[in-house]
Amino acid sequence: MKLSQLTLYSGRLLFSSLHTGGRRCVASVRSQSRFAKDKMASAKSSILPISYLSQVEAQNVDIDLMNEFGYEMSQLMELAGLSCAVAVTQQYPRDNLTNKGKVLVCCGPGNNGGDGLVCARHLKLFGYSPCIYYPKRTDKPLYNGLVKQCTSFGVSFTTDLTQYSDYDLIIDAVFGFSFKPPTRELFIPVMDMLRETKVPVVSIDVPSGVDVDNGDAEGLQPDMLISLTAPKFCSKLLTKTHHYLGGRFLPQPLIDKYKLTLPEYPGTSLCVNYPLLDKLGRLPNYQVFLLQQYSLLTKEWEIPRGFHQLSN
């Protein structure tokens, strides 16, 4: 079911979230924000809750895509990794970055790591300078091919995690929806680095190292998360994370089978910027603040991309 067909979330609720977020703004912004609030209250728009998947459901969706809908893993991975690269370009345009797009891509042994390899290749094609950290290479034709492709495109590999502050961004493609805690020893240095670094971290599908179903309040809190097909339950704890949805390859019968409520991808876009709501179903404050700034800048209320206007 598409979000734009639903009216689950009232304008009044959205208005009260906005008010809460407004308390953090400076005085001048506060007075102007009345304009945004009024516009927001009058615009019959809503940000609707998106469906979440459990670990088992995410794995079953993967199996169904291949067994019932004729996909091969390499196809899904290519689309997933490409959507991640596109989302990164939207959130962090290369020309805004200090080192013009120096990106460390940390890849794990499974398909999440494969998404990272694909993402690195596309980032290179988009003019970024990715470098891959891949501590446990999986010796299978799919992964060997992805490594070869990266090498052919001039993407470099590193075993050094100490120089991470030289990068503009770090992509976390270490573990995805099949991760089972606790983290095994080989991956502890990369997990420590991801948690400690001040460089923005972009997690692919799930923040690595957290329990996929229960999350971990003490675990990795990436600056950006790109959920593939649908967010996993652990992402409910990420209230300060820029959230994108990617992996535009779910056929409608599969969406119906899992009763998924997902935002529409705009036009030909491979990803959609869509906020995660907190446990009470409210927008996290920082998203509200961004919406206010957006309204102040444009001086009129428009629905940003990925947000849907309801007819009444």
Ligand SMILES: NC(=O)C1=CN([C@@H]2O[C@H](COP(=O)(O)OP(=O)(O)OC[C@H]3O[C@@H](n4cnc5c(N)ncnc54)[C@H](O)[C@@H]3O)[C@@H](O)[C@H]2O)[C@H](O)CC1
């Ligand atoms: N349908 C989709 O949404 C698609 C998503 N894709 C991506 O695939 C991953 C899931 O891939 P999978 O191989 O099943 O799992 P992981 O990448 O999480 O890695 C499994 C890998 O990790 C090892 N491992 C598990 N737990 C631990 C641990 N505690 N310590 C160390 N190592 C661990 C395990 O042994 C395996 O080797 C999904 O998240 C998406 O990113 C597809 O690319 C496309 C379809």
Ligand SMILES: [K+]
């Ligand atoms: K990850």
